[in-house]
Amino acid sequence: MRNLRDNSLSLAFLIIFLASLAGQALVGHGLFNHDQLLHGGDPISLGRYLTTSEFSADVAENWQSEYLQFSLYILGTIWLLQRGSPESKKLDEAGLESDEQQKVGRHADTRSPLWARVGGLRTTIYSHSLLIVMFTLWIGSWLAQSIAGWSAYNAGQLDHQAATVTWLGYIGTNDFWDRTLQNWQSEFLAVGSMAILSVYLRQRGSPESKPVGAPHDATGVES
Amino acid sequence: MRRALPLAVLALALVACGRSGDRQTVRAVATGFYAAADHHDGARACALLSSQTRQKLEEQESESCEKAIDEVELKGGPVGKVSVYSTEAAVELRGGDTVFIEDTKVGWRIAAAGCRPTAHARPADCDLEG
Numbered sequence: 001m002r003n004l005r006d007n008s009l010s011l012a013f014l015i016i017f018l019a020s021l022a023g024q025a026l027v028g029h030g031l032f033n034h035d036q037l038l039h040g041g042d043p044i045s046l047g048r049y050l051t052t053s054e055f056s057a058d059v060a061e062n063w064q065s066e067y068l069q070f071s072l073y074i075l076g077t078i079w080l081l082q083r084g085s086p087e088s089k090k091l092d093e094a095g096l097e098s099d100e101q102q103k104v105g106r107h108a109d110t111r112s113p114l115w116a117r118v119g120g121l122r123t124t125i126y127s128h129s130l131l132i133v134m135f136t137l138w139i140g141s142w143l144a145q146s147i148a149g150w151s152a153y154n155a156g157q158l159d160h161q162a163a164t165v166t167w168l169g170y171i172g173t174n175d176f177w178d179r180t181l182q183n184w185q186s187e188f189l190a191v192g193s194m195a196i197l198s199v200y201l202r203q204r205g206s207p208e209s210k211p212v213g214a215p216h217d218a219t220g221v222e223s
Numbered sequence: 224m225r226r227a228l229p230l231a232v233l234a235l236a237l238v239a240c241g242r243s244g245d246r247q248t249v250r251a252v253a254t255g256f257y258a259a260a261d262h263h264d265g266a267r268a269c270a271l272l273s274s275q276t277r278q279k280l281e282e283q284e285s286e287s288c289e290k291a292i293d294e295v296e297l298k299g300g301p302v303g304k305v306s307v308y309s310t311e312a313a314v315e316l317r318g319g320d321t322v323f324i325e326d327t328k329v330g331w332r333i334a335a336a337g338c339r340p341t342a343h344a345r346p347a348d349c350d351l352e353g
Binding site for chain 1: 273275306308309310311312313323325326327328334335338340344345346347349352353
């Protein structure tokens with residue numbers, strides 16, 4: 001029970017992620033078949049729909065923008081500041097900070113992760129591991145979006161007896177950049193909104209908020 | 224990069240290469256159709272058409288598909304490029320037509336045949352289409 005409580009945040013989001021992915025599959029399947037009928041085609045099964053490039057592209061385009069959002073957020077908050085926001089570091093702490101502040105090498109303690117203690121390349125890699133993984137997940141899912149989107153685009157072309165394009169040709173199309181940019185704009189809006197709104201608004205109990213009574217210009221302060 | 228690779232490979236496997244057997248199937252549908260038309264086997268040729276394409280042909284020619292198919296201008300040839308994307312496919316016959324094939328509830332069937340490409344952004348000009 002303790003494990004459940006101590007991991008409730010990740011578990012809760014895993015559950016709602018799976019539920020919404022399942023929901024997306026169902027409504028996406030319905031939409032695909034609606035389009036099939038409009039074009040005089042036959043509806044397909046849910047199982048068949050899950051193997052289509054249309055479904056893969058719809059999933060991947062959202063994943064890539066989420067991982068880009070967090071990559072930029074992680075990277076940006078190293079150096080960029082927002083007075084009064086709990087999302088920002090304190091105004092005099094921009095940058096990678098000292099080894100002592102980051103508890104690496106000889107400044108690590110007995111409970112520090114091994115790679116924080118050992119120094120050298122391993123500590124360097126571990127020091128940037130969160131950004132490395134997030135960035136890699138972004139690149140991977142963007143690549144997946146480009147491949148699945150290319151296939152879905154070409155399926156649409158063939159449905160209209162039009163010429164297909166190469167993958168390189170596809171990543172220059174309005175279709176690829178429309179899928180990409182419509183997701184990016186919402187992610188950047190969300191982060192920017194959070195950075196600003198958290199200056200003036202509060203949510204009691206959330207670590208994403210300043211304490212209710214904290215002043216508006218208190219920066220880098222969380223509950 | 225180790226984490227990115229499985230995601231990209233998954234997408235590649237699922238969509239860029241098509242499901243296993245689809246390429247062989249659409250190739251067989253295209254060659255089977257042209258062979259049937261060449262041998263004036265209207266029943267076999269019409270069985271490989273999508274229901275919408277078959278219906279449109281019968282409406283246009285005001286006769287059964289098995290007879291009307293003989294009126295369609297088809298130019299066959301060895302199979303060149305086979306493309307399969309999701310539920311749509313195309314088979315280009317070297318020196319001949321391009322055939323557009325779609326995945327229906329009864330399997331892959333011909334949506335359009337006797338097609339010749341036009342300007343890049345425009346649909347091909349087809350003698351038989353749904």
